[in-house]
Amino acid sequence: MGLVLMIVIWLITLVSTYFFLAKTWWLPVPASAAAAGIDHHFAVSFVLMGTVFVAAQLALGVLVWKYREGGSASKVAYSHGNATLEVVWTVLTAVLFVGMNLMSSSIWASERFRAAEANAVHVEVTGMQFAWYFRYPGPDGKFGVTKPELEDASAGGEAALGLDPKDPASKDDVVSGIMVVPVNREVEVILRSHDVIHSFFVPAMRFKQDAVPGLAIHMHFTPIETGDFEIACAELCGLGHYKMHGIVRVVSQDEFDKWLAAREAEKQ
Amino acid sequence: MATHEFAAHASHAHEAPQGFIRKYIFSLDHKIIGLQYYFLALTAVFVGMFLSLLMRIHLIWPTAALPFLGEIKPETYLSLLTMHGTIMVFFVLTTAPQGGFGNYFLPIQIGAPDMAFPVLNMLSFWTTFLGFIVLLAAFFVTGGAPLHGWTGYAPLSALQSAGPGEGLGADLWITSIAIFCIGALMGALNFITTTLDMRAKGMTMMRMPLTVWAWFITAILGLLAFGVLLSAGILLLMDRNLGTSFFVPLVTVNGQLTGHKGGSPLLWQHLFWFFGHPEVYIAILPAMGLCSQLLSVFSRKPIFGYKAMVYAMLAIGFLGFMVWGHHMFMSGMSPYTAFAFSIMTMGIGVPSAIKTFNWLGTIWRGRIRFTSPMLFAIGFVSLFVTGGISGPFLAQPVLDIYLHETYFVIAHFHLIMGVASIFGIFAATYYWFPKMFGRMMNEPLAKLHFWITFVGAYAIFMPMHYYGMGAGLRRYSQSTEVAYIHNLLPLQKFITYAAFVTLAGQLIFLVNLFWSMAKGQKAVDNPWEATTLEWTTATPPPHDNFGGQTPVVHNGPYEYNVPGAPRDYVMQSDPAVTAAH
Numbered sequence: 054m055g056l057v058l059m060i061v062i063w064l065i066t067l068v069s070t071y072f073f074l075a076k077t078w079w080l081p082v083p084a085s086a087a088a089a090g091i092d093h094h095f096a097v098s099f100v101l102m103g104t105v106f107v108a109a110q111l112a113l114g115v116l117v118w119k120y121r122e123g124g125s126a127s128k129v130a131y132s133h134g135n136a137t138l139e140v141v142w143t144v145l146t147a148v149l150f151v152g153m154n155l156m157s158s159s160i161w162a163s164e165r166f167r168a169a170e171a172n173a174v175h176v177e178v179t180g181m182q183f184a185w186y187f188r189y190p191g192p193d194g195k196f197g198v199t200k201p202e203l204e205d206a207s208a209g210g211e212a213a214l215g216l217d218p219k220d221p222a223s224k225d226d227v228v229s230g231i232m233v234v235p236v237n238r239e240v241e242v243i244l245r246s247h248d249v250i251h252s253f254f255v256p257a258m259r260f261k262q263d264a265v266p267g268l269a270i271h272m273h274f275t276p277i278e279t280g281d282f283e284i285a286c287a288e289l290c291g292l293g294h295y296k297m298h299g300i301v302r303v304v305s306q307d308e309f310d311k312w313l314a315a316r317e318a319e320k321q
Numbered sequence: 322m323a324t325h326e327f328a329a330h331a332s333h334a335h336e337a338p339q340g341f342i343r344k345y346i347f348s349l350d351h352k353i354i355g356l357q358y359y360f361l362a363l364t365a366v367f368v369g370m371f372l373s374l375l376m377r378i379h380l381i382w383p384t385a386a387l388p389f390l391g392e393i394k395p396e397t398y399l400s401l402l403t404m405h406g407t408i409m410v411f412f413v414l415t416t417a418p419q420g421g422f423g424n425y426f427l428p429i430q431i432g433a434p435d436m437a438f439p440v441l442n443m444l445s446f447w448t449t450f451l452g453f454i455v456l457l458a459a460f461f462v463t464g465g466a467p468l469h470g471w472t473g474y475a476p477l478s479a480l481q482s483a484g485p486g487e488g489l490g491a492d493l494w495i496t497s498i499a500i501f502c503i504g505a506l507m508g509a510l511n512f513i514t515t516t517l518d519m520r521a522k523g524m525t526m527m528r529m530p531l532t533v534w535a536w537f538i539t540a541i542l543g544l545l546a547f548g549v550l551l552s553a554g555i556l557l558l559m560d561r562n563l564g565t566s567f568f569v570p571l572v573t574v575n576g577q578l579t580g581h582k583g584g585s586p587l588l589w590q591h592l593f594w595f596f597g598h599p600e601v602y603i604a605i606l607p608a609m610g611l612c613s614q615l616l617s618v619f620s621r622k623p624i625f626g627y628k629a630m631v632y633a634m635l636a637i638g639f640l641g642f643m644v645w646g647h648h649m650f651m652s653g654m655s656p657y658t659a660f661a662f663s664i665m666t667m668g669i670g671v672p673s674a675i676k677t678f679n680w681l682g683t684i685w686r687g688r689i690r691f692t693s694p695m696l697f698a699i700g701f702v703s704l705f706v707t708g709g710i711s712g713p714f715l716a717q718p719v720l721d722i723y724l725h726e727t728y729f730v731i732a733h734f735h736l737i738m739g740v741a742s743i744f745g746i747f748a749a750t751y752y753w754f755p756k757m758f759g760r761m762m763n764e765p766l767a768k769l770h771f772w773i774t775f776v777g778a779y780a781i782f783m784p785m786h787y788y789g790m791g792a793g794l795r796r797y798s799q800s801t802e803v804a805y806i807h808n809l810l811p812l813q814k815f816i817t818y819a820a821f822v823t824l825a826g827q828l829i830f831l832v833n834l835f836w837s838m839a840k841g842q843k844a845v846d847n848p849w850e851a852t853t854l855e856w857t858t859a860t861p862p863p864h865d866n867f868g869g870q871t872p873v874v875h876n877g878p879y880e881y882n883v884p885g886a887p888r889d890y891v892m893q894s895d896p897a898v899t900a901a902h
Contacts, residue, residue, distance in 0.1 A: 054691035061776065062703055069707075069783045078787035078809065080723065091719055098714055106710045110703060112681055117699055120620065122688050129882040129889075130686035134626035138682070139675065146674040150667040150713060157717040158660060164719070165656035182483075182574070206576040213576075244653075248574045249477040250586055252651060252726065256792035256805065261722050265586050265653045266476060267570025285803050287651075287726040287794055289470050291477060291484040292396035295797040 197223020432521025535610025608745020620687025729789025
């Protein structure tokens with residue numbers, strides 16, 4: 054029984070570890086400036102915790118086999134433990150865990166403790182059951198006023214956001230169903246929700262933030278690859294949660310300027 | 322804490338009841354109440370498993386028409402996951418280890434004739450039972466069960482118009498949880514008083530079995546946590562029905578103003594997780610205490626580092642109240658607070674690691690008897706390590722950016738809070754069944770059950786880590802809409818097949834349980850040659866537990882293979898041994 058148990062525990066451990074090492078299912082190709090640091094810390098954490106995982110499971114397997122009844126180790130040690138060992142492994146795990154924490158904290162701080170750069174592109178992202186809307190402030194750099202009583206979700210676009218046409222700042226606002234942003238320039242996202250909590254998740258950008266009704270949450274990321282990247286809602290928001298998705302389209306600065314100008318022209 | 326003379330609490334004793342109803346239904350006997358809790362949890366776990374099976378079927382065959390139920394719609398899927406989570410967390414993981422085994426064995430293990438407050442004990446069970454009935458009723462009302470998940474995040478859970486099931490179903494859901502909280506509070510009070518006040522002569526705190534320590538600490542956590550959830554639930558009911566706005570700001574649903582303004586959705590999350598994180602330890606601590614004990618009993622060796630185990634459980638309980646914010650790194654809470662919550666959470670890994678080392682230390686240089694409870698205890702250690710090791714990933718905000726709400730989280734908490742705790746429940750069942758029913762369970766069937774469940778649990782939950790690494794999101798009723806998630810479908814198929822086999826394996830347990838009650842081999846008083854007080858009394862124990870005797874304790878709880886002792890175990894009530902060091 055001890056031998057079978059050891060083999061089963063070892064097999065489970067090695068097969069599980071194999072799929073992590075082979076990266077059969079893994080993070081998508083990174084597409085933002087922050088992704089490299091995050092991915093590196095993933096790798097560090099996997100090496101450290103993976104070592105602990107494999108060592109602990111293999112040790113468990115060996116112990117149940119070696120100290121089975123009727124095995125070679127026949128005499129039981131009468132011992133209530135060892136205070137020195139307790140201190141040693143307490144200190145070791147404390148150093149390991151606090152060390153990992155400190156390593157990752159600097160990445161977190163560099164992402165979330167500072168405001169976006171001055172030249173960042175501003176995009177207001179609004180979630181509602183079950184769609185994302187993206188608003189650009191236009192040449193004046195100001196978002197027009199929105200009013201809840203003006204919202205008309207079925208009309209889509211500006212009406213869905215409740216944009217007040219009487220506000221001068223709203224005249225040049227552009228509302229889009231996909232998020233178009235220039236490459237290699239920081240994007241400041243202003244996250245809002247009309248109804249329940251949604252979460253704006255772009256796996257390729259290693260970016261996620263809840264959109265909370267009543268709050269306007271400012272976050273930023275810098276795309277470094279062009280292409281289309283999927284957005285998925287990552288907070289349960291109702292029966293259509295699974296289909297609340299969208300696209301971040303990263304293009305060159307030129308293409309972005311042309312796209313925005315064309316949308317401005319459509320409005321006139 | 323001084324120990325009390327047994328006679329000092331003779332007033333707690335009550336006469337053995339006559340008649341079926343007083344004896345088995347509205348019983349004051351902690352043993353009967355323990356069994357009532359156990360069978361409530363057993364019913365609940367099979368309901369919960371059935372719901373998970375429906376979810377697994379829907380995930381890979383979304384349009385399949387099921388007998389009686391028809392096609393599962395996206396909103397039905399969300400109702401299933403809400404009810405699965407709620408049933409499993411409250412009515413299984415909180416009910417069986419603490420209400421069930423704790424009720425039955427805590428008084429016996431400390432040498433008491435009953436709980437401190439027998440009437441309160443009966444009330445706490447029937448309150449819990451009522452909570453379960455109210456919860457199940459949510460399935461049968463217009464709109465069905467709520468779809469807001471077991472975490473019930475507002476405003477989704479606060480607005481009737483937010484989706485199907487958010488009408489009467491959601492009210493019943495909250496009411497059920499509030500009722501459950503009241504029952505749990507009464508139970509916690511009883512456990513704490515009993516442990517502090519009812520111990521037999523010689524049963525000092527540091528001679529208590531680790532199971533008793535675990536139930537005691539769990540009760541303290543329950544007393545502090547369930548009150549908060551109860552309050553939060555009442556506030557949510559008021560938001561829903563009385564027009565208050567604790568959790569709801571100015572929102573529009575489908576372009577319609579709801580009339581609320583000024584509330585904070587984050588307030589609900591803070592209150593919920595202030596309960597929700599300690600709840601994880603409420604579920605797992607009794608299993609930790611029990612498996613520590615079983616590793617010692619079946620390795621025929623004292624616990625490695627008894628005091629360290631006690632301090633580690635106290636540390637886990639204490640730190641457990643300071644880490645709730647790690648569920649909220651992406652919630653819009655200030656990013657600065659993430660620092661504090663993250664370091665506290667990593668800190669809780671330290672006592673968890675101490676326990677793991679001590680479990681390995683306990684079997685090291687022992688002589689292991691591979692009984693079915695021991696197999697489940699060893700399985701518990703393996704699953705605890707696997708489920709625990711993913712914790713430090715989620716505890717680091719920078720990695721949580723990617724992993725939050727993915728299946729990586731599902732894998733993590735199912736392994737450590739779900740499966741590891743369930744292994745504790747199985748181990749407890751196989752270990753204490755002889756004492757509770759006077760018969761042994763069938764050992765070959767029990768071992769078969771272990772192998773299927775152990776390998777099956779890994780086959781179900783290990784692939785969920787990979788699904789999460791691929792950013793596969795939880796609470797998605799279908800994977801067809803998002804292209805990258807659709808690519809992960811083969812993993813979901815594998816998981817569903819594994820779930821079929823593993824859940825079928827649980828029928829072996831059910832058959833063994835009921836067959837052994839009627840036909841199992843008669844058990845002797847101490848079949849495992851264990852040392853704690855429940856093995857000194859008759860099988861099953863008499864109404865007052867010790868048949869008019871008052872046990873006196875002379876030894877620690879885990880004296881195995883003491884040099885010079887006549888046999889390889891010294892019971893707690895045996896004359897004092899001197900080899901202790």
